[in-house]
Amino acid sequence: MPGRKNLSNNLMRGAPCLVCSFMLLLLLPLNTAAQQKEVEHDEQLWFGYMTAARISEGFSIWNDIHYIPGGFGIARTGLTTHLPHRIDLTAGYAHARLPVGGQLRRREHRPWAQVVIPTPIGGNFKLQHRLRWDLRYRQRIVAGELSEDYTFNHRARLQTVLRRNFPTLTFKGILPSLALGNELLMNLGERAATPFDQNRISLMAAARYRGLMLQTGYMNRYVQTATPGRFTSNHTLVVWLFHTLDWRREVQP
Numbered sequence: 001m002p003g004r005k006n007l008s009n010n011l012m013r014g015a016p017c018l019v020c021s022f023m024l025l026l027l028l029p030l031n032t033a034a035q036q037k038e039v040e041h042d043e044q045l046w047f048g049y050m051t052a053a054r055i056s057e058g059f060s061i062w063n064d065i066h067y068i069p070g071g072f073g074i075a076r077t078g079l080t081t082h083l084p085h086r087i088d089l090t091a092g093y094a095h096a097r098l099p100v101g102g103q104l105r106r107r108e109h110r111p112w113a114q115v116v117i118p119t120p121i122g123g124n125f126k127l128q129h130r131l132r133w134d135l136r137y138r139q140r141i142v143a144g145e146l147s148e149d150y151t152f153n154h155r156a157r158l159q160t161v162l163r164r165n166f167p168t169l170t171f172k173g174i175l176p177s178l179a180l181g182n183e184l185l186m187n188l189g190e191r192a193a194t195p196f197d198q199n200r201i202s203l204m205a206a207a208r209y210r211g212l213m214l215q216t217g218y219m220n221r222y223v224q225t226a227t228p229g230r231f232t233s234n235h236t237l238v239v240w241l242f243h244t245l246d247w248r249r250e251v252q253p
Helices: 002-035
Strands: 038-054 059-067 071-081 088-099 107-118 127-142 145-165 175-188 196-209 212-224 230-246
Touching: 002 038, 059 088, 071 107
Parallel strands: 038 230
Antiparallel strands: 038 059, 059 071, 071 088, 088 107, 107 127, 127 145, 145 175, 175 196, 196 212, 212 230
C-alpha cells in the first residue's frame, strides 16, 4: 500500500535524527540527577514470556507477561502493523501491579504505543531501536493507603539492542547469540515528580530454535525512587522466552 510504504520510508529517514535528538534532550536531566544521589542495591529475578502471532501479511497480535517476585507484574497486549523495511508499529493496553514501599501494590492502567526500527549493519550483527510511549494511570496513595483515584503522566522509553548471532555454532537447529541492550525511561507531564524514571542496561545470551528463543543474562535496573535523589540499583537475573507464531497457515482453506 502506498500510504504504508511512505510512512515506512519517512521513519527510516528520520530514525537517526530521532534517536540523536531524543538522547540529547534526555542527557540534560540525567546530569542534574547525578550531582547528589543516594543509591541502594538490590537483587532480583525477572521472568518474562513474549509472543507475536502473525494473523495476516500486514498484522500480528502482541502479548507479553512479566513478573519479578516481590516486585512488579504486568500483562500487555497490542496489535502490530508491519510496514516495509521491517518496521513495526504497535498499539495496545497493559495492566500492572507495582510496589509502592512496604507491602502495597497499586494498580496501573497503561495504554501504550511503540515503533520498532531495525538498522542494517551487515554480517551477523543486528541493531534495533524501539521507541515506546506509555500513558500511565496509576492508583493514588492517600495517607499510606490505596485509594480509588488515579494519577496520570506520560513516559517515553528509548531502547537500543545490538545482537550478534553465531551461525557457525548452530547445533541441531539451535542458533546461539549474544545481545547488548540499553533502555532509557523518562517521565513527562505536570505530575511527574522527576524527569528520570530508570535506565536498564543488559548483557544476555540467547538460543533460538524455530519460533522459540530463550534469553537469559544480567540486567541492571537503575530506578529513581519516590524520593528525589534516592535510587535503587537492581542487579537482575533475567529469564525471558520469546515465542513467534504464524496463524496464517491455520486459517487457510
